[in-house]
Amino acid sequence: MSTTVPPEIEEHTRTLRALLHRWGYAYYVLDAPEVSDAIYDQHYRELVDLESRYPELVSPDSPTRRVGERPASAFVSVTHRVPMFSLENAFSQAELEKWGERLLRAIGPGLEFICELKIDGSATALSYEDGVLVRGATRGDGVEGEEITQNLRTIRAIPLKLLGGEVPAVLEVRGEAFIPRDEFERINQERQAAGEKLFANPRNACAGTLRQLDSRVVASRRLGFFAYTAHYGRAESQWEALAELESHGFRVNPHRSLCRDLAEVRTFCEHWENHRHELPYDTDGVVVKVNAFDHQREVGFTSKFPRWAIAFKYPAEEKSTVVEAIAVQV
Numbered sequence: 001m002s003t004t005v006p007p008e009i010e011e012h013t014r015t016l017r018a019l020l021h022r023w024g025y026a027y028y029v030l031d032a033p034e035v036s037d038a039i040y041d042q043h044y045r046e047l048v049d050l051e052s053r054y055p056e057l058v059s060p061d062s063p064t065r066r067v068g069e070r071p072a073s074a075f076v077s078v079t080h081r082v083p084m085f086s087l088e089n090a091f092s093q094a095e096l097e098k099w100g101e102r103l104l105r106a107i108g109p110g111l112e113f114i115c116e117l118k119i120d121g122s123a124t125a126l127s128y129e130d131g132v133l134v135r136g137a138t139r140g141d142g143v144e145g146e147e148i149t150q151n152l153r154t155i156r157a158i159p160l161k162l163l164g165g166e167v168p169a170v171l172e173v174r175g176e177a178f179i180p181r182d183e184f185e186r187i188n189q190e191r192q193a194a195g196e197k198l199f200a201n202p203r204n205a206c207a208g209t210l211r212q213l214d215s216r217v218v219a220s221r222r223l224g225f226f227a228y229t230a231h232y233g234r235a236e237s238q239w240e241a242l243a244e245l246e247s248h249g250f251r252v253n254p255h256r257s258l259c260r261d262l263a264e265v266r267t268f269c270e271h272w273e274n275h276r277h278e279l280p281y282d283t284d285g286v287v288v289k290v291n292a293f294d295h296q297r298e299v300g301f302t303s304k305f306p307r308w309a310i311a312f313k314y315p316a317e318e319k320s321t322v323v324e325a326i327a328v329q330v
């Protein structure tokens with residue numbers, strides 16, 4: 001029996017949804033809560049109650065639809081609308097300079113670089129149609145990935161609906177899902193108490209969590225997400241594309257820099273090689289890209305990598321294990 005929804009209830013539900021979207025964005029994307037958790041929860045419960053009384057009010061982008069009802073049986077393979085390329089690696093400043101000089105010869109004096117942190121998590125693809133999240137997937141082999149939409153919907157920093165006036169009909173977003181170090185420690189304590197195998201590091205914990213078939217397990221863990229690529233947006237440079245992603249409600253890593261030359265790139269890399277442990281999440285390097293999209297198109301791709309981007313990897317750290325420490329004491 002279809003209950004017609006009284007107009008004032010429909011209006012109130014729309015208001016509640018808009019408020020919860022805004023409060024969720026302020027809390028999970030801007031790290032700047034606008035209301036107390038108690039106020040948020042009270043309005044959330046009111047929306048859940050209204051949606052249960054009037055099921056025709058529920059929409060896929062409702063904040064109450066972040067956790068899937070039932071576990072998936074297995075993951076489906078999906079083909080990315082835009083392939084996800086890997087990055088060439090530079091293991092020293094000398095290698096980075098060689099890459100940069102080659103680009104300088106190819107493009108000339110107008111060349112600008114952008115430096116972004118390389119977050120140590122799981123590369124992720126998000127597809128939006130008319131501003132609504134319709135699919136999320138792992139990177140897989142770059143051409144095909146596993147469809148993990150239900151799991152990604154539980155990550156509060158991933159918008160279920162794009163903010164901003166003008167949304168493109170299709171927006172393909174790439175970014176890194178990750179687990180902050182303190183949340184990694186908490187999960188491992190939980191697993192230790194349950195007699196389960198521990199995760200070796202936050203990256204493994206993130207990949208393992210995203211492969212969970214039951215999205216309630218994913219929802220119980222505090223995963224983050226930083227967007228770093230937008231396809232079919234209006235931007236003409238990577239710097240603008242990151243600002244466009246922020247305008248649509250994505251969290252974009254704030255530690256990024258526009259660099260006029262390789263000296264500024266080197267300064268950025270050296271700074272974060274020394275200060276990365278002050279961040280609450282693991283990073284394993286810096287991604288340096290040619291900023292202007294027409295310059296990127298000018299140099300193009302090899303079969304595996306874009307020629308206009310490179311990952312400067314930090315030297316592996318001397319992780320002193322307990323055995324080494326005991327050996328030293330003896």
Ligand SMILES: CC(C)(CNC(=O)c1ccc(Oc2ccccc2)cc1)c1ccc2c(N)nc(N)nc2n1
Nearest residue numbers: 082083084085086087116117118119228229287309
């Ligand atoms: C540069 C790119 C490889 C993304 N870009 C792409 O995947 C990509 C893919 C098709 C493109 O254009 C095509 C479109 C259609 C067909 C072929 C190419 C352009 C960029 C990349 C990879 C990993 C990154 C990472 N871990 N952290 C940050 N901060 N940035 C990163 N950036």
